[in-house]
Each structure stands twice: as C-alpha cells, then as structure tokens.
Amino acid sequence: MAPTADNVVVSSMKLERMLSMKGGKGEASYANNSQAQAQHARSMLHLLEETLDGVQLDSPEIPFVVADLGCSCGTNTIYIVDVIIKHMIKRYEASGYVDPPEFSAFFSDLPSNDFNTLFQLLPPLASNGGGSMEECLAANGHRPYFAAGVPGSFYRRLFPARSIDVFYSAFSLHWLSQVPEMVLDKRSTAYNKGRVFIHGANESTANAYRKQFQGDLAKFLRSRSQEMKRGGSMFLVCLGRTSVDPTDQGGAGLLFGTHFQDAWNDLVQEGLIASEKRDNFNIPVYAPSIQDFKEVVEADGSFAINKLEVFKGGSPLVVNCPDDAIEVGRALANSCRAVSGVLVDAHIGDWLSEELFSRVESRASSHAKELLEQLQFFHIVASLSLA
Template sequence: MQAQDVKNVFSMKGGQGESSYLKNSKAQLRDLQMMLNALEETLDKITIPPRGPGKLLLTAADLGCSCGRSSLVVADAIVQHMTNKLCRGKHVDAAAADPEFCFYFSDLPSNDFNTLFSLLPPHAASSGDGSGRRYFAGAVPGSFHDRLFPERSIDVFTSTFSLHWLSQVPDEVTDTRSPAYNKGKVFVQGSSEETGAAFRRQFQSDMARFLRCRAAELKPGGAMFLVFVGRPSSASPTDLGRSFNLLGAMFEESWCDLVDEGLIDGGSMDSFNIPSYAATLEEFREAVDADGSFAVNRLEHVMGSRLAVDDDPHDRRAVGRRVANNQRSIFGPLVEAHVGRALTDELFARMERRAEELSNELVDEMGVHYIVCSLSLV
C-alpha cells in the first residue's frame, strides 16, 4: 500500500456502531488517563509567549486525533493545566490569567471528523452560563508526516496512539523479487529479518519527516507530548510481544481460512500489509538525536491496561466479540478498501471464533507496550 493509498483510505472505523473506534477505544482512554501527569510535565516546559494586544492566545494540535474521546480528554487537560499555570505564575494580569485556546484536531482526510465533532460540547462563550468547552476547535486534514501548519504557529503538539502508523508499507515488502517480500503475512511480527529491517527503515524515514515538520511549526519554547506503540529493547522488529503475536496470528489465520475456502485468492493476502511499526526507545531516541531540534525531557516505556470487556471477562463469547470488534475498529477500513465489505465481514467473523477459543489467554495477555515521550524545542 503506497503513501497515497494510505492517505485516501486509512482511518479508524468511524460512526458509533458496535465495531466503531468510538465504541472500542476504552482501553486507550483508560491508558491515557494514567499518562496525563506526563502531559502536564510537558506543558510545564512550554515558554509562555510575550503577550500582545488583547488576550493571550495559546495554540495546541493533536496529530492523529481519530474519532474517539482521547483527543477531547487531551484538549481539556491542556486548557485546565495551562489556565492553572498562568493563574499561579508570573503572568497574573487579567488578560494572561484568562487566556484563549485554539485546539486543532488533525488526521488524514479519511478520518470521521463528523463523529469526533459531534462529541464536542458547546463553546463556553455560547452556552449562556459559562460552562462548556473552553477552546476554539478546528479540523486540519492531512498526514503528520507532512507540513500541516504555518511556521512558528503552535505552542504544543500532542499525538496519542498514532505515531506507530507509517506513511506507507515499504516498497520492498510488496515486491515479489525482494528478500523482504512478506508472502503469506500481513504484519511485520513473525516475518523475516529482511522484512523487519524494511519496516525499520520506513519508520526512520517517516520519523525524520515528522520531527522536521514539527520543528518548523512549533513556536520557540514549544513542546510535544507523544504516546505510541513500542517494543522492548531486547525484542527484534518482528517480535512485538505475546499479545500482538497472538492477535497477528489470529488475523492471518483468518485470512488463510478465506483462501483455503476459495473465497479469496492467495495473491490478495500477499499484497496486503499493515503499515505499522513498533519502535524501541533507542530507535526513537536515535531519530530525535539525528534531527537535533529537540531536547528529550521524558522517554520511557509504559505498559497499557488489559483488554476492556464490559461483560464477564470469563464469558468466552463476550471476549471473542470484543476482540473482533476492537481489531475491526482499527484495521477494518484498510481491509474493506482491499477486499470489500462482504469479505471483511467473513474475515472478522472467523477472527471472533478464534478469539473465543483463546479468550482466557487473551484476557491475561492483552497488554500493549507504549513509548511515552516529552520533547522540547531547543
């Protein structure tokens, strides 16, 4: 899948249905709540700009906002913390103590911005009683691997659960003549060493572009708060840990079912790959050091929470349904663009049955390694 294809079709599953990202991102929201202290530390690193005429305006942008509630939690946390910081700091004049905020929600044009904005409460200025949203909101469609904002226009960037997504599947991974050709697989986990190296190079290239763009767009004294899927330093690029290996195996075996049953040809599976890479702390720091525009304030691994099952976690059918819906909320749009809605239904129905069989193991094992990072522009 080339870069333009990713931009055109990739998104978390929109709407508010059973397999939508909105209904299947509770674990991410729970994990984010654990990380808000790191966001607040990042905000404390921001240099408050000199105030011109009128109120102080602070600008923030969330990159890869998707259509769940996490981005809204981030926006509220930024407004609350920066308001408190200004009130108790040296910026105590009336204009600085009552700043205005502009928050940009950015994702690929294929993102369901309508669902996201339907979750926004009315702005405080129009609510009548002063309650409600305390920031002006805007959508910025585009890839975070490219420029999105004017130079020196943003005080703080955030990106949660997004930077492991690549701009494209590496060319050599889909080239039948290449040693990195990922035949019979759709993920990097469990693939060959050559495939892992190709994904690593793509990550390095994408991260260099990401950092270069953000360095141009941040105001002097600006900062970034980043959370994305990572892997332990001791693991190879093709080993993402027990939970991802389990999920990847179920996903690929479900594809193989469709091939074996004659519902799809093997070439359709061989030509499909997920554009994602889980870096190590060292790989990410290498990219930051190579760019040279940022100081690292915090860089650490955080283990995410377990699978969020609303019903009894020992109910095999409930676990199977939750796992299948969760995976469809993330990968479903890519699969549908490749094989259509009917075959996508078949694929995730088979994945649901496999998840039922492995329900106990999935509930125990399904945790995600995250990289949590705070960067300041130097």
C-alpha cells in the same frame, strides 16, 4: 512486477486517502472501541502534565494553541485537549496573570477521518453571541477554547511556522505512511509471503518496516520543528515494544498476528481469496523499541529529549464479563476492526471483510483466557522541546 517509484507514491497517497479508524457509532466503530486507549491515556496524565509544566508562558494577549495530531473520532481526544488547556489556565493563574489568553485547539487527522462524529462530540462554546473567552472559561459543561479541524498527514507540514505551543499525539505514530515497498515485491528478500503483518516475519521484512518507521518519524520531527513556537513542547505516545527483536511486536503482534493472521489463512484455505491476495495485504504498523525512537530524534537534532521511556499500557480489551469467551472474542474482533477495518474493506470488499472478522471473533473466543492473560500493550512515551 516490482513497485516503481511512481507506484510507491500512488500507494502512499492511496493509503492517506483511505486510512482511518472506523467511523460512525456502530459496534465496531472506533468511537465505541477506544475505551482501552482512553484508560491508557489517563494513566499517563502525570507525564503529560510534566511536559506542560515546561511550556513557556507568553503574554496573555497572544493566543495559546494546542494541536492534537492523529485525533481520530472518539471522546478521548476531547478529554485530553480539555486537560491540556485547563492545566495551562492554572499555570497562567499561578503566575499572577489576571486573565488567561484565548485558547485554540486544532484537531488533525487524515482527510478520511470521521470529523463529523468528532465535532458532534465537542461541547459547545459558552456563548452563541460572540461572548468573551472569559465567559467560556466560567461556564460549566462548555469548552474553553476555539476548535478547528485540520485534515492532512502529520508526516508533512500542517501549520504555519512558529504557530503551535503544544503538540500532542497519542496512539498514532506507529501507523506508517505506507507499507514498505520491498515487503510487497516478490523479488525481494523482504517479501512478506504468507503473512499480513511484520510479527513473526523474517529479518529483511523487519528491517524494511523499521526503516520505513524511522524515515516517517524523521519527516514528522522536521515538520514539527518548523511549526512549534520557541518555548513550546511536544508529548508523544506510540505503540512500542520491549523486545530488541523487531519481529516480536508484542501486543501489536497478538492483535494483528495470531488470530487475525489465521483468519486470513482461513479465507485462503476455504478458496474465498487467493493466497496472493492475502500476501498483497500488510498492516502498515510498526511498534518501535525505545532505541528505534531515540536514534531518529538524536539524528534529527531539532529536539531535546526531556523524557523518553517505555510505559506499560495494559490490555486493549475492555470486557464486562472476563469469563465470557464470546464477549472476549467479540471485543478482540471489534478492536481489530475498529483500527484496520477500513483497509480490509478496501482490499477484499465488505462481504469478505465480514467473513474475515467473524473468523477472528471465533478464533479469539477459543483462546479467550490466553488473550486476557497475554495481550498487553507497551507504549513509547516522549516529551520533547526545541533544541
């Protein structure tokens, strides 16, 4: 049966309710498997600071507002927001303002995000008794901003009009709002039979994913164009690719294709799941080319492109002993599980999910040297301001 319009809406809403990085603080949690993203983000700080240097400074009487979209639940988002606000404090001071404005930071992600873990990681404000922001700024080990969580999809409006000075979003925009409906339609040429990801799929499947990504990005830009203050800026980082061929997803293909794909095939061959069950699962991720991204920004017309480039991010695997094949295999399985485990659990249940990721670990361990040499992420980095 082909998906109807109503089924697509339900599918999108269902994904929004359950999609999140794996919460908690366990071995496969996102909090314990985001070291590589933290390293990648820190390597791009100079690009972020260039964006911040272009933000217009308002009167210190007007609060300065930062929003992190797709914040997840690790320490990286807190570190980056701290960098943004401290950089802006220096800019206010260099411009001759005696006192900086008050700062607010909104941490936004889907309602299923583990906000509890995130908020427990937040440093306290300097004073528990209504102290001034100046006291907060002067206190070491305390955050110089007020914090709040904003649950919701960034493919819709999240904030009042003209309320945000700086938008930051890293490693999130490659997540689609839903798996393209044609990919799950057996009657469609885009039906991704035998696969759980776009990597290595046919041209029709790739085009369906590309169309979904560009439609989602257009919705993202329309929402941000209404929410950003005049003179504000937006810094975006998403998983990208260097190949012009969308069926070659680069690092994402090695993470969600190859050993992850083979592990699904293992479950089918062992009779643990039906082949149709595998075919009905697809990772809603698309690593765009720089042209994919540029086309949407230019067609929307709301934003001027200050910078748009492909940035070499490095490997997503962080291991202490590169020669230990077991550790490398476990690192890949945990990385994959940290970002896709919630979807896998919902599709096949906890027990089969354990079986799946144990096979991912085993297969990855057998190809440890190859993974360390070949697994490389590239990112699309964009700095945008209102046109």
